[in-house]
Amino acid sequence: MSVLLTPDQTAFLQGTLSMNVGAVGRDGWPCVCRAQGLVVARDRRSLTVLLSASRGRAVLEALDVGSAITLVASRPATHATLQLKAASAARVGVSAAHRVASARCVAAFGAELERLGYAAGLSATLAGVLPTDDLVALRFAPDIVFDQTPGPDAGRVLARA
Amino acid sequence: MNISLESLRPCLDGAVPAVVATASPDGTPNVAYASQAHYVDSEHVALSFQFFSKTRENVLAHPYAQVQVIEPKSFRHFRLKVHYLRTETSGPLFEYMKAQLAGIAERTGMAKVFALRGADIYRVLDIENVDPRLLPAPAPPDALLKLRRTFVHLGACDDLARLADRALTALAHGFGIRHALLAMLDEVGGTLYTLASLGYSASGVGAEVALGEGLIGVAARENIPVRINYHTGDYTYHAALYVADPASPRIPLPVLANPHSQIAVPLAHGERLVGVLYAESEQNAFFSHADEDALVVYGRHLGALIAQLAALPDDAEPARAAPSPKPSGAPLAVRYFTHDHSVFIDNDYLIKGVAGSILWTLLNEHAASGRRDFCNRELRRDPRLSLPDFGDNLETRLILLQRRLAERCPQIALAKTGRGRFRLELARPLLLNAA
Numbered sequence: 004m005s006v007l008l009t010p011d012q013t014a015f016l017q018g019t020l021s022m023n024v025g026a027v028g029r030d031g032w033p034c035v036c037r038a039q040g041l042v043v044a045r046d047r048r049s050l051t052v053l054l055s056a057s058r059g060r061a062v063l064e065a066l067d068v069g070s071a072i073t074l075v076a077s078r079p080a081t082h083a084t085l086q087l088k089a090a091s092a093a094r095v096g097v098s099a100a101h102r103v104a105s106a107r108c109v110a111a112f113g114a115e116l117e118r119l120g121y122a123a124g125l126s127a128t129l130a131g132v133l134p135t136d137d138l139v140a141l142r143f144a145p146d147i148v149f150d151q152t153p154g155p156d157a158g159r160v161l162a163r164a
Numbered sequence: 165m166n167i168s169l170e171s172l173r174p175c176l177d178g179a180v181p182a183v184v185a186t187a188s189p190d191g192t193p194n195v196a197y198a199s200q201a202h203y204v205d206s207e208h209v210a211l212s213f214q215f216f217s218k219t220r221e222n223v224l225a226h227p228y229a230q231v232q233v234i235e236p237k238s239f240r241h242f243r244l245k246v247h248y249l250r251t252e253t254s255g256p257l258f259e260y261m262k263a264q265l266a267g268i269a270e271r272t273g274m275a276k277v278f279a280l281r282g283a284d285i286y287r288v289l290d291i292e293n294v295d296p297r298l299l300p301a302p303a304p305p306d307a308l309l310k311l312r313r314t315f316v317h318l319g320a321c322d323d324l325a326r327l328a329d330r331a332l333t334a335l336a337h338g339f340g341i342r343h344a345l346l347a348m349l350d351e352v353g354g355t356l357y358t359l360a361s362l363g364y365s366a367s368g369v370g371a372e373v374a375l376g377e378g379l380i381g382v383a384a385r386e387n388i389p390v391r392i393n394y395h396t397g398d399y400t401y402h403a404a405l406y407v408a409d410p411a412s413p414r415i416p417l418p419v420l421a422n423p424h425s426q427i428a429v430p431l432a433h434g435e436r437l438v439g440v441l442y443a444e445s446e447q448n449a450f451f452s453h454a455d456e457d458a459l460v461v462y463g464r465h466l467g468a469l470i471a472q473l474a475a476l477p478d479d480a481e482p483a484r485a486a487p488s489p490k491p492s493g494a495p496l497a498v499r500y501f502t503h504d505h506s507v508f509i510d511n512d513y514l515i516k517g518v519a520g521s522i523l524w525t526l527l528n529e530h531a532a533s534g535r536r537d538f539c540n541r542e543l544r545r546d547p548r549l550s551l552p553d554f555g556d557n558l559e560t561r562l563i564l565l566q567r568r569l570a571e572r573c574p575q576i577a578l579a580k581t582g583r584g585r586f587r588l589e590l591a592r593p594l595l596l597n598a599a
Binding site for chain 2: 023024025026027031032033034035036037058070071072073074075077084086088120121122125128129131132151153154155157158
């Protein structure tokens, strides 16, 4: 049985986030790719993370051959960060709702960075960097959730299956 | 590697956190943020080690990682395959990263959380451009051109005092720097003293900084350039707060209260540190990596010029000068404290240390013999002055003394009468009193 995400964790994961997905290739090399959208399932036991097929080739290949997955999601304004891990992830079809979720996530991320004083016009730049035209959706049910907010408590286990 | 690490230096400047992927021995991936990914050389980067984390545990067991960095203006992503080599917990690289992290921490609101435990050094094995279809960020202004313009404005100098001033005004023309100062190393006291400044309401000439303290002191102690891109609340790097001896009379450093960018580069001649060039700005990230490179070259050039000018021989005879008028009016009370060689005039602090000792010697010599013309050579040999065996030190001390007198007590002046020669000019009589 997977972790049941709390309502707060669910709200956080569907908020304004910088996200990255990690995996480990067959050769033992870890790899990472920026994710560009996330949808938590209604039962709060699984989630679907969206990334670009071309930008995330190594991560997708690693996951296809059975790598465990990790997702790190961080709110830029507060640095509040969660890390969720699971033994595997499965590709699922990309829906229109996924594309909407991705576009919304990227726009919110860009707007937040602009508010934080990064370059003006970053939202438009990010929409070019992270388009929704080659999205891949990965569903996984987290086995463990960590608090990864920077500080001495980073790495604390919040929930374990 | 098809992409050079040098070309990624804008990504390695603390503007956007890096992302580090590692693997535990059982193959579980971990992803974490690193506040600071720092360019070390063409084959190495250093990541800030701030907490005992899963990343650290993983790389110690399985030293292979992938680091994702971002070019700030274009937001192009790059991924670096890296191999962990070692952790440095002291020394120049550690000190540089510690200073820079102070700026990053403040900018990201993590000033109370971030502290550098070590600099984790990684060899870069491969670089991948994740976004090859995107255009690179516009190139920053050409630092080499800025340096060339600076040299043009610096021109030829045959006088140390003029060189000190022109060295700073040339920076305004070349780099658009509005606030800067030159601090010279006192080899004896382990301090630096301000010789010239640019763009402050008070010159701060004579202000001292202890070696190893503040950004200027760290740059001097480690003989490295140090650059902070953002405003920092870490008082360790507030140049203004550090003085050689808090109990002694002090001249405040004239620096900005809240700089958003700071850089300190050594003035070096060969292996010898002569001083530090410090510049700052109210703008974030005012100085780029390339500016740092250019200013390091400039610091070396200035160091060599200072050494070259100091090595020139004194003129044999003083230049003819019009006779000075006799001192008149109420006498000035000059008080000298032997323990720190400080000089007070009418109870106002003027100078201390070697420069104070020089002034006291000159005034006493004049009082005893009436002499007004002096030369550097005799000062170097004077047993009353324990001068270090460096010619430029004496010359810069005399410039410092001239400038402090001009600012605080123009009734006493040291007028240059040739290379290595000067004349004591008094507008008022003096009452000398040693404590």
